[in-house]
Amino acid sequence: MDLFSRSWTALRTAVAGLGDEDFAQPSGCAGWLVRDLVCHLVIDAQDILITLATPADAEPTRDAVTYWETAGEPPAGDDPLDALTVRLAAAYEDPRLLLFHLDDVGSAAGRAAALADVDLRVATRGQVLTAGDYLGAYVLEWTLHHLDLVAHLPGVPGPPAEGLARTREILERIAGTPLPSSIPDRDALLVATGRRAPTSTERAALGGPAARFPLHVG
Structure with a gap:
């Protein structure tokens, strides 16, 4: 719960510090500008509010790791929901309005996350999780999107180290193999999720497990 809060606070603080011109820069998400990514964060926040207000009686079917599903190809930005996000972001026109909505x-x-009972069972995406596992899964979401936010904005602070480490752990458990300790957490996440290609040194360090990456989680 604490890590969820620290990761989310760091991401929102980074967004709050953006200049108007930054919203028109590309993000690390294919086909999305920074403004589109920020609009997506608004939708994520709405999903959290909805999920925490949707209790379930059934036994959990997922946890913080198995909540995530992997795809063979990265998002191309042309999915109908992705396209809707772009249109919604453009409708704000003034970036300050988008910032106000995210705040x-x-x-x-x-x-809501801070007040949630970690053992409460909640339903989302056709699955049941404890609130603790659901919020724990979002550490990955916040961390990867924080990396997306700063992909072309080098002056903006990145995600906290503990969020990077936890996201790395989740990805390693999804893949069923560790990432080489010689690759720092930030670089490991970028490579493991296909946000950039590995260098020759990184590819050599990955060895056989390289075939399991990149993982496109969602």
């Missing part, structure tokens, strides 16, 4: 809904999601 408003994002703060509420943060408060």
Whole structure:
């Protein structure tokens, strides 16, 4: 729960510090500008509020790791929901309005998470998780999207080290293999999720397990 809060706070703080011109820069998500990514974060925050208000009686079917599914190809940005996000982001016109909405809904999601009973069972995406596992899964979401946010904005602070480490652990468990300790967490995440190609040194360090990457999680 604490790591969820630290990761979410760090991401929202980074967004709050953006200049208007930064919203028109590309993000690390294919086909999305920074403004589109920020709009997606608003939708994520809404999903958290909805899920935490959707209790379930059934036994959990997923945990913080198995919540995530992998795809063979990275998102191309042309999925109908992705396209809707782009249209919604453009409708804000003034980046300050988008910032206001993220601060408003994002703060509420943060408060709801802090107040949640970690053992509460909640339903989302046709699955049941404890609230603790659901929020734990979102550490990966916040961390990877924080990397997406700063992909072309080198002056903006990146995600906290503990979020990088936890996201690495989740990806390693999804893949069923560790990433080489010689590759720092940030670089390991970028390579493991296909956000950039590995260098020759990184590929050599990965060895046989390289065939299991990149993982496109969602």
